[in-house]
Amino acid sequence: MLEVILKGHDKFYGVSDVVRMFCGVPEELKDECKVIAPEGPDITLVNELLEDGRSVTHCDGKAYEFKGELLEPGREIKRSLYMALSDITSKKMPWGCLTGIRPTLVALEEQSPEALEEKYFVRPDKAQLAFETSREEQHILSKVPEDSLCVYVGIPFCPSRCAYCSFVSSDISCHMDRLVNYEAALEREISLVAPSINRPLSALYVGGGTPTVLEEKEFASLLDRIYKELKITPGCEVTIEAGRPDTISDGKLEAMRDHGITRICINPQTMRSETLQRLGRIHTAEEAVRVYEKACEMGFDLINMDLIAGLPYENADEHVRSTAKLIELAPANITVHTLYKKRRAAMSRDTVMDLEMARGKLDECVAESYRLLKEAGYHPYYMYRQKDTGHGLENTGFAKDDTGSLYNVAMMSDCRDVLSFGAGGMSKRCFAQEGELIKHRVERCPTIKDALTYIGRVDEMAEKKIQFFEM
Ligand code: SF4
Known part of the structure; x- marks a missing residue:
């Protein structure tokens, strides 16, 4: 079992994040000032933060310390621990000692891919990716005013539950009655908050779950209500997540088109029907193509399609073939x-992920997908990491x-404030000090996750948001 003793600091979170990358899920023993990892090697490390801000990790008479520009303490302790664990396990991580979900923010601070490689041990291809993506993010953000607001409307219902799903989403085959009441509550929340909005809207995203799970009439009525209450103007980017192809009908496409919406997401996740079936998604790859072609015919010219690398029941080549098929479309x-994988998912990634992928092919096949995409004229424009990805x-x-x-x-x-409507949504306000490029302080206001409780407490949720945004 691996044991890391914290000395001179109490940054358990940072230590756990680095340990997790090398040794599986860690446990924090706060009373004993240590982090342990039962799946790690039998060794004890001391991760120390010195008074001058430097960090040293000691192990078996060796001291690991970065001799160069000092980072803030939270990053220093991760860096020396990463150096020690990388040496002990002979492993290097693609993102080096960066553990956060937004490597593009570090790229923006550092201003060069080389700095990411040198100071954080990021692999050159990932450093380049973060740098390139951060520039594109800044370009996109520069197109809308700083004080504009983004709005999210969430419909946490799906036609069936995917085996890998970790969202709070209800399967409508069991909860159809709930969906109708949920839509009424959602419309009520929007109409209660909307009159208080006093800022321009730059983007609206209707996500889930699967918003297109609503029946045609209800779907059109929700769009009407959103457009009317939020006073959506042509300059506002509007995206509808029509993720599951089996929920998209001509009528729903027409309703979106009639509202002027051209950006939709049709998400096959893989173009291999056998995988889709085994994952509990009740549509085929062919159905995804059919719906995509129909949407193109009807004038939707901004379509996003999602893929997932590392799905169970398929190998690296099969994932790359899916990427190639989407590129053809x-x-x-x-x-x-x-x-x-999160705890809520029905499957366990470790037990069902294709063995070849689990042994290291995942990294290669993701790189190959990126290569194909770039060759076909696509460029990265946003990026994030999640804990516990392969x-x-x-x-x-x-x-x-x-x-x-x-x-x-x-x-x-x-970088922009987000107002969320619906169960499980997270509203947030982002603040920067004067002259700062990056908004380091984020305040969050969560909405109740459970759809049934949300329906019963919708007025309270609306009031909470009005107060949160000081509207
Ligand atoms: S479509 Fe998305 S939200 Fe719905 S069950 Fe599948 S993974 Fe979960």
């Missing part, structure tokens, strides 16, 4: 996710030309 955006990899959105989604960038970079 040529949607404006393709997002490549890496599978991650090999600590990232999720990256690729776009053709200038088609990257403002909402995705604003949401993931914590």
